[in-house]
Structure formats: C-alpha cells, structure tokens
Amino acid sequence: MNYLSLNQTELISIAQQKIIEVFPKEEQHTDIYYIEKKNYSYFSAMWYFKAEIITPDLIQNLTQNAALLSVGCGEGHLERLLNKGFDIPKKNIHTSDLYLDQKIFQAGFRHHLFDLTSPWPNLKKKFDYILFPESLGVALLKHDPSRKQQDITFRFFNYLEQTQKEILGGNLNPPDLTFFLEVVEKDVPRVTIIYNILKQAISFLKPQGEIRIKHGLQEPQQRAYIMAKLAQEYQQITYPNQTKSYENFILKMA
Numbered sequence: 001m002n003y004l005s006l007n008q009t010e011l012i013s014i015a016q017q018k019i020i021e022v023f024p025k026e027e028q029h030t031d032i033y034y035i036e037k038k039n040y041s042y043f044s045a046m047w048y049f050k051a052e053i054i055t056p057d058l059i060q061n062l063t064q065n066a067a068l069l070s071v072g073c074g075e076g077h078l079e080r081l082l083n084k085g086f087d088i089p090k091k092n093i094h095t096s097d098l099y100l101d102q103k104i105f106q107a108g109f110r111h112h113l114f115d116l117t118s119p120w121p122n123l124k125k126k127f128d129y130i131l132f133p134e135s136l137g138v139a140l141l142k143h144d145p146s147r148k149q150q151d152i153t154f155r156f157f158n159y160l161e162q163t164q165k166e167i168l169g170g171n172l173n174p175p176d177l178t179f180f181l182e183v184v185e186k187d188v189p190r191v192t193i194i195y196n197i198l199k200q201a202i203s204f205l206k207p208q209g210e211i212r213i214k215h216g217l218q219e220p221q222q223r224a225y226i227m228a229k230l231a232q233e234y235q236q237i238t239y240p241n242q243t244k245s246y247e248n249f250i251l252k253m254a
C-alpha cells in the first residue's frame, strides 16, 4: 500500500482496524489507558495517529526502510502496532526508556536503557525519526518535582512577545534575539534542559531526519526559544508542520 495517497483521516481508520487485527481484546486500547499494576498511564497508538504526530509520510518512509527511535516507549502500544500492523521491520524500530517493559522485551526491538535527560549512551546508529511519545514532559517533571519553576517569564513581556511572534512566524533570527534568549534562559530553566536533550537527539539523526515530540514543548515562549537557539547552532534546521497543535513539535534537518 502507498500510504502517501492517504489523508490523515483514512490513515486513522486503517490504524483502528489494525489495532483490532493484531492485538488481543484486552490490548485494543483507543485512548489513554491506566495499568494499575504499574501505576502508570499509557497511550494507545490511536492517540498518536489522531494527534497527527504519526502521519502517512512517516509510515510510508518506515515501510521503506527508514529507522525510528522511540524515546520513552513505555509498553509500546504504538511501536508494536507499527511492527505488527503496518509491517515495519523490527530492525527499523529501536525503543528506549528508563526500564525494559515485558511487552517491549517480547516484541524483540533493539531496546536502549537510558535517562533521556542525562547524557545519552552511544546508540551506534543514526535514525530518520526520533519520537518522544508523551515522554519529554514526564521526564522534565523530575527536574522540577514541586513545580516551582515558571513555564514562562513575564519580565519585559511585551518586548519578548514581539520577538516570540516573529520566531513562531518563521523568522528564526529576529533583531532582538540575543535579549530574548538571555531572559528566557535565565528565568525558565527548563529551556536549557530541553535544548540539551534535543542536541543529543540531533546527534543521532540522519541528514533529512526528523524529531517529533508529542507533549512537553507546548508553551509558545519555550518553543520560540528552542526554535531560535537550535537554528543558531544548526543552519540546516527547519520546523515543518507547526500547524495542527502546540502539543506537537517537529524539527527536520535539511
């Protein structure tokens, strides 16, 4: 099947059918689901199709030998559907998390154990896609457990907001960028953590590779910081598809 000929709605209904085909009844999740034994909430593969972070072009490329790293895969409902339902070879799906879930173990993916907020190990491979499926926001909680740090700075707000608008509108090098970066960096510590995480992820991306984040970088000021700061370091970076929702963040290397 050529997935590029499908629109997102058609892809969603195919994913829905495949969930029924490949998973036993108790695993036919369609939304967020809670595993009591683990005291953890996980997300159905459908969650990611509906959010448009998993799209026809990504599926098409994976079926044609592109490689995916999923960071913070949990029990990997999505990753297992990609393999079993969409016939994406196991060798093209690498997973990672702080632990090895039994279901991921059984699925037989190459699995990497590491903390995504610490220095990453040498993964000995580069990927076409690095996905953070509802994991970045969760991982960042560790750095601010009492949630005391601010998500946004209101200092010089009108001034900073103008720069933010320009960046989000596509100008990655607006006139007052240095000031914007300095103030946000000082007042919102999480931007430096996110920046360092993404720099590590980028080091494992192939040319033309993409990082796709579902949840964790939805605050516009933080997005603007990350977009402009990374663009200073990587001239070939672009930010496609920034439309659907700020729950999604996508970056691509040229």
Ligand SMILES: C[S@@+](CC[C@H](N)C(=O)[O-])C[C@H]1O[C@@H](n2cnc3c(N)ncnc32)[C@H](O)[C@@H]1O
Pocket (backbone or CB within 6 Å): 041, 042, 043, 044, 071, 072, 073, 074, 075, 076, 077, 096, 097, 098, 099, 114, 115, 116, 117, 133, 134, 135, 136, 138, 139, 140, 142
């Ligand atoms: C809400 S769950 C989502 C799991 C899975 N992607 C899904 O969609 O069901 C968040 C996942 O992020 C992982 N995680 C949290 N902090 C992490 C860290 N510092 N490094 C790596 N993974 C982390 C958790 O272990 C968990 O599997």
